[in-house]
Amino acid sequence: MSLPVQDPHTAYAELIKGLWRENPVFVQVLGMCPALAVTNTAVNGLAMGGATLFVLVMSSLLVSSLRRLIPKAVRISTYILIIATFVTVADYVLQALSPAVHRELGAFISLIVVNCIILGRQEAFASKNRVLPAIADAAGMGGGFTLALVILGGAREVLGKGALFGLPLFGESFEPWVVMILPPGGFLMLGAILLVFSYVAEARKRLAARLDQEAAE
Amino acid sequence: MSELAWIFVSALLVNNFTLSYFLGLCPFFGVSSRLDTAFRLGLANVFVLVITSLAAWALETFVLLHAPYLRLISFIVVIASTVQFVEMVIRKLSPALFRALGIFLPLITTNCAILALALFQTSRGYGLLQGLVFAVGAGLGLTLALVLMAGLREEARLSDIPAMVRGTAMNLLIAGILSLAFMGFAGLFSGTG
Numbered sequence: 317m318s319l320p321v322q323d324p325h326t327a328y329a330e331l332i333k334g335l336w337r338e339n340p341v342f343v344q345v346l347g348m349c350p351a352l353a354v355t356n357t358a359v360n361g362l363a364m365g366g367a368t369l370f371v372l373v374m375s376s377l378l379v380s381s382l383r384r385l386i387p388k389a390v391r392i393s394t395y396i397l398i399i400a401t402f403v404t405v406a407d408y409v410l411q412a413l414s415p416a417v418h419r420e421l422g423a424f425i426s427l428i429v430v431n432c433i434i435l436g437r438q439e440a441f442a443s444k445n446r447v448l449p450a451i452a453d454a455a456g457m458g459g460g461f462t463l464a465l466v467i468l469g470g471a472r473e474v475l476g477k478g479a480l481f482g483l484p485l486f487g488e489s490f491e492p493w494v495v496m497i498l499p500p501g502g503f504l505m506l507g508a509i510l511l512v513f514s515y516v517a518e519a520r521k522r523l524a525a526r527l528d529q530e531a532a533e
Numbered sequence: 534m535s536e537l538a539w540i541f542v543s544a545l546l547v548n549n550f551t552l553s554y555f556l557g558l559c560p561f562f563g564v565s566s567r568l569d570t571a572f573r574l575g576l577a578n579v580f581v582l583v584i585t586s587l588a589a590w591a592l593e594t595f596v597l598l599h600a601p602y603l604r605l606i607s608f609i610v611v612i613a614s615t616v617q618f619v620e621m622v623i624r625k626l627s628p629a630l631f632r633a634l635g636i637f638l639p640l641i642t643t644n645c646a647i648l649a650l651a652l653f654q655t656s657r658g659y660g661l662l663q664g665l666v667f668a669v670g671a672g673l674g675l676t677l678a679l680v681l682m683a684g685l686r687e688e689a690r691l692s693d694i695p696a697m698v699r700g701t702a703m704n705l706l707i708a709g710i711l712s713l714a715f716m717g718f719a720g721l722f723s724g725t726g
Contacts, residue, residue: 345562345701348555348558348559348562349555349556349557349558349559349645352555352558353554353555353556393610393613396609396610396613397606397610400605400606400609401606403605404602404605404606407605408602422656423649423652423653423656426605426648426652427556427645427648427649427652429605429609429648430644430645430647430648431645432559495713498716499552499553499554499555499712499716500709500710500712500713500716501709502555502709503705503706503708503709503712504705504706504709506705507701507702507703507704507705507706507708507709508702508706510701510702510705511697511698511702511706514697514698514700514702515697518697
């Protein structure tokens with residue numbers, strides 16, 4: 317075959333790892349500013365995640381295609397320029413598509429530029445790999461970021477407003493836990509989620525240790 | 534005059550950059566394990582924010598009137614290079630100051646608080662003086678949050694906390710409680726209008 321053979325399993329693996337096992341928010345704890353700032357509802361989380369996914373995939377595509385042309389000494393500035401260009405595009409597109417959401421997210425769409433996940437993926441992955449795995453990696457990380465934001469935003473919206481994606485869940489008698497949609501709620505909710513994660517990790521470790529011990533006996 | 538005072542106190546306490554806008558969280562969690570480092574990082578932040586405010590004001594007034602869509606790109610490039618330039622000047626003029634703040638400067642430049650200051654300043658239409666007051670208030674606010682966090686973490690190291698909770702989860706919960714406390718400032722100005 318004249319086409320460069322691309323093992324579908326690698327691209328698939330790059331796509332999957334970002335979604336859960338190396339989830340940028342819950343596991344790597346990166347990109348927290350946008351993850352906490354705009355996630356008071358599931359819709360805002362989805363919009364922010366979608367914009368980040370777009371910027372990440374497009375930047376990875378461009379950085380990976382140009383990886384032999386970008387001089388090493390100025391690579392970071394080049395990545396930032398590329399990212400800033402796509403963020404400007406995303407900003408204007410969102411403003412055109414949904415002015416209400418754009419108003420609510422405010423400056424945080426522009427702040428995608430300084431989201432460390434995006435620059436991190438360019439430096440750690442896109443600049444060293446072919447285009448297809450780079451896009452898969454970007455889509456996985458962006459998807460994982462979106463997933464985390466929707467989970468965070470959804471949980472905060474359910475507790476703080478008694479609704480999900482704007483639909484009321486519990487009826488009139490529900491007394492919302494308002495602090496959850498205010499800034500402290502972001503910190504507390506992400507802290508609680510990470511606590512669950514580390515509890516599960518701890519429980520697994522104990523289980524593995526016990527099984528080892530039983531096997532040894 | 535009272536407007537400037539309001540901008541200052543609002544950026545410092547009521548709308549604290551870290552605890553109510555979630556800006557600059559990377560250093561807030563990354564560099565807050567020791568009190569003296571946290572304090573110096575905060576001061577370096579004030580310094581960079583003031584430069585940012587000046588640079589953003591100059592760009593907005595003289596350049597971007599003709600090309601608003603270049604705002605983001607030009608902010609980033611100009612802020613990063615100005616900070617680099619000032620860093621070189623300080624290294625030449627005052628090695629002592631450079632040793633105290635220098636290592637933080639490259640780290641801060643890519644911090645979201647810096648870019649956010651430039652964007653907020655622009656979208657609220659602050660002039661030169663208002664921008665500078667805003668920058669100093671926001672910088673001191675970041676310093677305050679960092680120092681509080683570092684102090685709490687130093688205390689937490691000595692107390693009996695389950696190993697499972699230690700680390701990021703604990704830091705987030707501490708930050709949540711701090712943020713709750715700072716919400717108390719929200720009523721500070723409602724009476725005076």
